[in-house]
Amino acid sequence: MFTSVILSKIREYLRYRETVRELSRLSDRELEDIGIARYQIDGVARGAAA
Secondary structure, three states: OHHHHHHHHHHHHHHHHHHHHHHHHOOHHHHHHOOOOHHHHHHHHHHHHO
16 A cells, blocks of 8 residues: 555656656747746646646
8 A cells, every 4th residue: 555655656756757848848939839838837747747
């Protein structure tokens, strides 16, 4: 049980980091096209990982 919780949190963190990495690579124009401002990347990534 405890191990599965830890593994779940690790997977969640990895999804978060990957989302941040991918969104950070986009230009401001590309981010605007999908409706995200650069300052929102962290929040969007946290939502996507949860």
